Amino acid sequence: MILAYHRINPWYENDALTVRPEDFERQIKYLQKKGYKFVSLKEYIAIKTEKGQRQHKICCFTFDDGFADNLWFAAPILEKYKIPAVIFIAVMFIGIKQVLPRYKDTEKDRFLRWEEVKKMADSGILFGSHALTHPRLTQIDDSQAYNEIIKSKEIIKEKIGKEAEYFCYPFGDINQNIISLVKKAGYKAAVLTYKKNIPENLFTLRRTGIYGKNNFFIYRIKIWRTYLREKKSGLSLD
Numbered sequence: 289m290i291l292a293y294h295r296i297n298p299w300y301e302n303d304a305l306t307v308r309p310e311d312f313e314r315q316i317k318y319l320q321k322k323g324y325k326f327v328s329l330k331e332y333i334a335i336k337t338e339k340g341q342r343q344h345k346i347c348c349f350t351f352d353d354g355f356a357d358n359l360w361f362a363a364p365i366l367e368k369y370k371i372p373a374v375i376f377i378a379v380m381f382i383g384i385k386q387v388l389p390r391y392k393d394t395e396k397d398r399f400l401r402w403e404e405v406k407k408m409a410d411s412g413i414l415f416g417s418h419a420l421t422h423p424r425l426t427q428i429d430d431s432q433a434y435n436e437i438i439k440s441k442e443i444i445k446e447k448i449g450k451e452a453e454y455f456c457y458p459f460g461d462i463n464q465n466i467i468s469l470v471k472k473a474g475y476k477a478a479v480l481t482y483k484k485n486i487p488e489n490l491f492t493l494r495r496t497g498i499y500g501k502n503n504f505f506i507y508r509i510k511i512w513r514t515y516l517r518e519k520k521s522g523l524s525l526d
C-alpha cells in the first residue's frame with residue numbers, strides 16, 4: 289500500500305489537503321497495530337515485483353506538492369516512527385512567495401525552499417518529481433510535457449545532488465504517451481492516486497489518498513479496501 293498525503297499541520301479543520309498531526313500519528317499507530325511494515329518506495333517495489341510474494345502488509349508514505357509543513361510537522365513524526373517517505377515536488381513551486389489560491393498565509397501555507405529540501409534529503413527523505421509547474425500533462429503538447437518531466441528531474445539532481453528516481457503525475461492525469469515519456473526520461477517508477485480501470489504496473493503505481501475530510505472511520509475503511517485490492521491483484525513489471 290502506498291499512501292498519498294499533501295499537508296500535515298494543526299491549522300485547518302476543513303481543508304481537504306490537510307491532515308492534523310495528531311490524526312496523522314493516530315493513523316500511523318493504527319497501521320503499526322495492524323502489523324504493517326513501513327518501507328521505502330524502493331523496498332515496496334522490490335517486494336511487490338518479487339515472484340510469488342505474499343507480503344501484503346507493507347506501507348509506503350508519499351507526500352505531494354512540497355508544502356513546507358511537511359518539514360515542520362510530518363518529518364518529526366516520520367522520524368519518530370522510523371518511516372521512510374517520498375515527497376513529490378512541483379519544482380517551480382519550490383521557494384516561491386505565492387501560496388495556492390485556496391490559502392492566504394504566506395508563511396504557514398508556503399512551499400518548501402531549496403535549502404529545506406536539501407536538508408530533508410540529507411536526513412533521508414527521498415524527493416521525487418511532480419513535474420515543473422504541476423500541469424495536466426495530457427493537455428499540453430509533447431515537447432512541453434517532456435520538458436516538464438525531464439527538466440524537473442535535472443533540477444532536483446542539480447539542487448540536492450541526488451537523483452529523482454520516481455515521478456508523480458500531477459492530477460493523476462495520464463495516457464500511454466505520457467507514461468512512455470516518463471520512462472524515456474529515465475525514471476524507475478511513477479505513481480498516481482488510485483483510479484479505477486487503470487491496470488497497475490511500475491509506471492502506474494496506485495496510491496490511496498488520505499485527506500483532511502476523512503475521519504478515522506473512513507480512514508480505516510480506505511486501508512481495509514486497499515488491503516483487499518492488493519491481496520487480490522499483484523503488481524506486474526511491464
Ligand SMILES: [Zn+2]
Nearest residue numbers: 352353458459
Ligand atoms: Zn499535486
